Amino acid sequence: MAAVDQPRPIRAQAEGIVMQELTPSQTVGPFFGFALPFPEGPIVAPAGELHIVGTVYDGASQPVPDALIEIWQPDATGTFPTEPRPDGFRGWGRCGTDADGHFGFQTIKPGPAEPGSAPHIGVVVHARGILHHLVTRIYFPDENAANAVDPVLSRVSGERQATLIARPDGDVLRFDIHLQGDHETVFFDV
Amino acid sequence: MTAALPPYRRDGMQAHPPRDHAAYRSTALRHPKQPLLPLPHSMTELTQPMLGTGAIGELDHDLTQQHPGEPIGERIIVTGRVLDGNRRPVRDTLVEIWQANAAGRYIQKEDQHPAPLDPHFTGVGRCLTDNDGRYRFVTIKPGAYPWKNHLNAWRPAHIHFSLFGTAFVTRLITQMYFPGDPLFPYDPIMQSVREESDRQRMVARFDMETTEPEWALGYQWDIVLRGPETTPPDPDEDH
Numbered sequence: 001m002a003a004v005d006q007p008r009p010i011r012a013q014a015e016g017i018v019m020q021e022l023t024p025s026q027t028v029g030p031f032f033g034f035a036l037p038f039p040e041g042p043i044v045a046p047a048g049e050l051h052i053v054g055t056v057y058d059g060a061s062q063p064v065p066d067a068l069i070e071i072w073q074p075d076a077t078g079t080f081p082t083e084p085r086p087d088g089f090r091g092w093g094r095c096g097t098d099a100d101g102h103f104g105f106q107t108i109k110p111g112p113a114e115p116g117s118a119p120h121i122g123v124v125v126h127a128r129g130i131l132h133h134l135v136t137r138i139y140f141p142d143e144n145a146a147n148a149v150d151p152v153l154s155r156v157s158g159e160r161q162a163t164l165i166a167r168p169d170g171d172v173l174r175f176d177i178h179l180q181g182d183h184e185t186v187f188f189d190v
Numbered sequence: 191m192t193a194a195l196p197p198y199r200r201d202g203m204q205a206h207p208p209r210d211h212a213a214y215r216s217t218a219l220r221h222p223k224q225p226l227l228p229l230p231h232s233m234t235e236l237t238q239p240m241l242g243t244g245a246i247g248e249l250d251h252d253l254t255q256q257h258p259g260e261p262i263g264e265r266i267i268v269t270g271r272v273l274d275g276n277r278r279p280v281r282d283t284l285v286e287i288w289q290a291n292a293a294g295r296y297i298q299k300e301d302q303h304p305a306p307l308d309p310h311f312t313g314v315g316r317c318l319t320d321n322d323g324r325y326r327f328v329t330i331k332p333g334a335y336p337w338k339n340h341l342n343a344w345r346p347a348h349i350h351f352s353l354f355g356t357a358f359v360t361r362l363i364t365q366m367y368f369p370g371d372p373l374f375p376y377d378p379i380m381q382s383v384r385e386e387s388d389r390q391r392m393v394a395r396f397d398m399e400t401t402e403p404e405w406a407l408g409y410q411w412d413i414v415l416r417g418p419e420t421t422p423p424d425p426d427e428d429h
């Protein structure tokens with residue numbers, strides 16, 4: 001994280017480049033299921049033995065059947081793939097929620113991407129009713145020592161930290177996403 | 191270990207709509223009420239999967255050629271450049287689109303709008319941008335459609351766009367609108383964007399240069415994703 005925290009000149013400003021005129025975000029809408037999900041989408045690593053499953057809930061604790069989850073992670077050595085790999089590891093996955101709000105990915109556990117950071121997976125949440133996608137992270141329950149010093153996780157208050165850490169559930173890890181409410185997931189301003 | 195990558199610019203982000211926008215009713219239970227936690231950009235945020243390479247079919251960019259017959263409706267060409275906030279082209283990036291047919295009906299089974307399906311139109315397209323950041327689709331102008339947000343609610347005609355850009359933090363899902371649509375002032379989704387100048391950046395421009403005689407009307411629409419705070423010199427650019 002050192003590289004990120006140290007101040008750096010903003011060359012765009014130094015060069016007099018004007019403010020970014022970004023194209024605004026809009027909701028993915030209710031009707032994307034025929035277009036964006038694809039059969040291999042949830043398979044981040046074809047040989048992966050880690051299954052991460054979850055349910056997306058709204059502020060009334062009702063499952064969200066029209067959400068689209070995307071994840072991005074490095075391999076076991078902490079390296080992000082920059083091109084297709086022989087073993088099919090892609091680092092990226094996409095899964096729409098089903099009628100019960102469920103999603104699931106087949107992957108491997110990532111290594112730490114940077115010194116001092118705990119292994120984690122980046123998560124993007126799109127849905128009907130979400131005008132600008134939400135960003136969160138999945139951390140791992142067997143990484144207590146690394147989680148305790150992770151520069152992001154350690155800044156989250158104790159009881160909300162739990163929303164960022166997947167929990168063992170039989171043979172899989174469970175990571176439920178609460179868009180709102182008592183168990184609201186921690187989302188990040190990126 | 192990869193060399194340190196620059197973080198992405200945070201200026202201009204107010205162009206995105208607030209997540210709590212009461213006029214769009216579905217936001218009520220689907221926006222976080224806790225403040226978002228600022229996240230310094232680390233490798234997870236600064237890297238990006240290469241998507242689409244080798245997976246784009248020859249006809250994926252032409253939504254009028256994906257079935258044996260021609261779809262009904264007004265054939266159009268939609269093209270433009272994907273740029274970053276520093277006005278650099280975003281090359282080889284996956285652009286995905288999806289839309290309703292000319293009658294305003296999606297093929298998705300949940301869409302119950304009593305308008306006809308078109309057996310010759312799926313409404314899904316994909317392409318990669320070229321070296322200039324340019325994408326190009328041939329499609330059918332989508333129809334407006336009703337939705338149940340409020341009494342007599344109609345969405346202006348739009349094409350949904352999904353883009354990845356150069357980093358995890360440049361992800362964008364948005365909608366492209368057509369110029370002069372009378373439904374703009376009544377649409378809470380478009381109106382969720384606060385500033386008129388920002389809303390206008392979601393509206394394509396009719397372009398006679400893109401229009402092809404005896405064939406299709408042309409629309410130009412550039413998409414601007416976040417740019418990095420510092421940019422390396424671009425080898426393909428004259429300075």
Ligand SMILES: [Fe+3]
Binds near residue numbers: 029031290345348350
């Ligand atoms: Fe739509």
